[in-house]
Amino acid sequence: MFDATCEVLEKSIEEGNFSTRGDASAAYDAITSFEFVFVLHLMRNILEVSHDLCQALQQKNQDILNALTLVSTTKTLIQRMRESSWEAFIKEVILFCEKHEVEVPDMNALHIPRRGRTRKIVDQISVEHHYCVNLFLAVIDTQLQELNGRFNDNMVELLTLSSTLDPRDNYKFFSINKVCELVERFYPGDFSDQEKFHIRMQAQHYELDVPNHAELTNLCTISELCQGLTKTGKSLTYPLIDRLIRLILTLPVSTATTERSFSAMNIVKNRLRNKMEDELLANCLLIYIEKKIAEKFDTDSIIDEFYDMKNRCVPLR
Incomplete structure (x- = not known):
């Protein structure tokens, strides 16, 4: 891909017009x-490490426990990259440059900023120090800071406690003490004092009942558990546990759903529909975002619903 790109740019420099030759020449030099090769390899390595986590966070139905595990492993791998991969990384970059005839600077030479002069240099650093500290370590530290900021200790603890309601492996993660701790620490305003006292006993009944229910076994996610409790009527039997599960499902592990909604809004409310009112926009967005559910609706049932609302002057069938 690199060679093909260079070849296209060289051809544009030779055969293009004046404006094209200038742009192609600047792009080719870049x-x-x-530095470009260095940054390109660094981006590739970091994206390889974080790819699985990004894919997991983009899923519409997120598995909190797996997402938390991927956060932990991603942090570990990035930290490992920071501590022990510099030598192998710079060697890989240099080999790539030699293969593709890219000039490699003297790593022991004095680093001179691109837009500065030697007399303006405050810190006398080598080229290797610049690439190692100012680029390699700085980018990795930014990634770690982003992960630590997004998934801080409180968030990790909340997700860890939430995993006690994970139904996989016949509810082996379920813990009555963790359920009570989850309510006390993170949802004190959603339960009254009496409900906080009663949820322990309700959790004991839940522990003996739900794992043995035929329709509630072999579930994989908390969202499936919530649907199963509603379907079997257990949500009415254990309303406090059901409320806690619904609160957990609102955890913003990622902004993927919100981003999808904004993207859908740009599709639904386009240039030709720019005067659409809020109520109609909300209804259209709901159908578009939940298209998998909307596809199950029968056209005849929708027409019957319209007929029931009021008399129609024009037949819809």
């Missing part, structure tokens, strides 16, 4: 620089 991508055949050591």
Whole structure:
């Protein structure tokens, strides 16, 4: 891909018009620089490590426990990259440059900023120090800071306690003490004092009943458990546990759903529909976002619903 891109740019420099030759020449000089190759390899390595986590967070039905595990492993791998991969990384970059005839700077030479002069340099650092500290470590530290900021200790603890309601492996993660701790620490305003006292006994009944229910076995996610409790009527039998499960399902592990909603709004309310009112927009967005559910609706039942609302002047069938 790198060679093909360079070849296209070289051809544009030779055969293009004046404007095209200038842009192509600038692009060619940029991508055949050591710094570009260095940053390209660094981006690739970081994206490889974080790819699985990004894919998990983009899923519409998120598995909290798996997402938490991927957060932990991603942090570990990025930290491992920071501590012990510099030598192998710079060697890989240099080999790539030598293979594709990209000039490699002297790593022991004095680093001179691109837009500065030697007399303006405050810190006398080598080229290797610049690439290692100012680029390699700085980018990795930014990634770690982002993960630690998004998944801080409170969030990790909340997700860990929430995993006690995970129904996998016949509810082996379920713990009455963790359920009570989850309510006390993170949802004190959603339960009254009497409900906080009663949820322990309700959890004991839940522990003996739900794992042995035929329709509630072999579930994989908390969202499936919530649907199963509603379907079997257990949500009425254990309303406090059901409320806690619904609160957990609102945890914003990622902004993927929100981003999808904004993308859908740009599709639904386009240039030709720019005067659409809020109520109609909300209804259209609901159908578009939940299209899998909407596809199950029968057209005849929708027409019957319209007929029941009021008399129609024009037949809909």
